Amino acid sequence: MQISRLFQIIYILLEKKSVTAGELAKHFEVSVRTIYRDIDALSQAGIPIYASQGKGGGISLLDNFVLDKSLLSEKEQDKILLALQSLSAVQYPELDDVLSKLNSLFKKSNINWIEVDFSNWGKDKKQNEVFSLLKDTILEHMVITFSYFNINGEKSYRKVEPFKLLFRDKAWYLQGYCLQKMALRTFKISRMSDIHITEESCTHQSSQELMTKSLKEACSEQVKLTLKISPEGAYRVYDDFEEENIIKNNDGSYTVIVSLPGGEWIYSYLFSFGTMLEVIEPESVRKEISTRLDNMVNKYRFKT
Structure with missing residues (x-):
């Protein structure tokens, strides 16, 4: 820093x-x-x-x-x-x-009244070492290479000009310019491995306005959801959503109307509620969840 x-x-x-x-x-x-x-x-x-x-x-x-x-x-x-x-x-x-x-x-003495820790319980020091390495490459404007697993578990080789470290929704991400895709990309740090610093200097470091534009476009792809969450899910309701988006129903359940960024991640997020959540709208998301649940059930059916 x-x-x-x-x-x-x-x-x-x-x-x-x-x-x-x-x-x-x-x-x-x-x-x-x-x-x-x-x-x-x-x-x-x-x-x-x-x-x-x-x-x-x-x-x-x-x-x-x-x-x-x-x-x-x-x-x-x-x-x-x-x-x-x-x-x-x-x-x-x-x-x-x-x-x-x-x-x-x-001449201060009482400065230990706050402690911020983004790490997971029981996490080893490997993630801290990766974080420190990425921080140095950003400050030094050096190109890095690494292996990366996408959301489908597919492994690829990446060569990236790193721009920024971002903490969002319980995870750290690296934002940078991917030299293979010739575009700005965001990588989840936990899916990165075999990180190496090259001898090359970044050439797109001065084009951070491209990143800002890319992030704004990504955030504009929102999905408006109407969710019904059972009374047992109260702790998640107030952890995850703003009070203005929450309606408490007479039966103790909650209706949440919220817009979230689209993409594959949204299904993993919705499934994390288990049986406590039902998607009311949009119909397209309901159908996709139903299809995925059918596929999961089929994997566990007893074969005669």
Whole structure:
């Protein structure tokens, strides 16, 4: 995360006075090019930072520079600490170190009142390692390759320019430009394997407006559903839907009228309610569910 890295660079320079770009790159496990981009960002933000060449040269702050915490109000300091603490959800590696330093600088003590954790119970560290790898490739603008299983269980090889990590509906996704399909795609991280970083740099990184357009088009493909959910499903009703979309019936059941993105996923989602849910409308979805249920039942019929 660039913002936290910028804070750390300032802190390191305040302590060590002068550090080379190579040393900073090694410390943060990024490229020297990335460090110079950070230096430019700090300079544009008004931090008196400069680089000197030759023997004994390096990156330094002007001698009279002091990181004045009074530039930030108490409320702004709290917001910064809260934002960094929420990064625990994505297992950001330098988080504890950054929080400790800023906590000391701001003289704060009670910053542990929130913990965000998106991981599954009992999940091993493999997903965290994949997340960290993908985060680095996005920040470094590097092309990656990986194997991917689609919703039908079909395996394919992908070469992608990664743009963004997205958490939605209990799962992490990678959004990027697929060089095989020549189009923007969204990949569920749990279905990715054999991820490798190539030596190629992204060329479509500046075309993020294409991603925005693609996502808007995907979101426009909505299916309006009328659902009836039994009283036993009350916990799911208020977990999954807005109160304004819920009608409680006299028999204790619920009628939910909601628009959801279309696609194969919608049937897996509806089936997750089991016998607690009945699709009232549209008829096309009712028929498709009936067909799928018949196919499932046929697999378990006793053969004579």
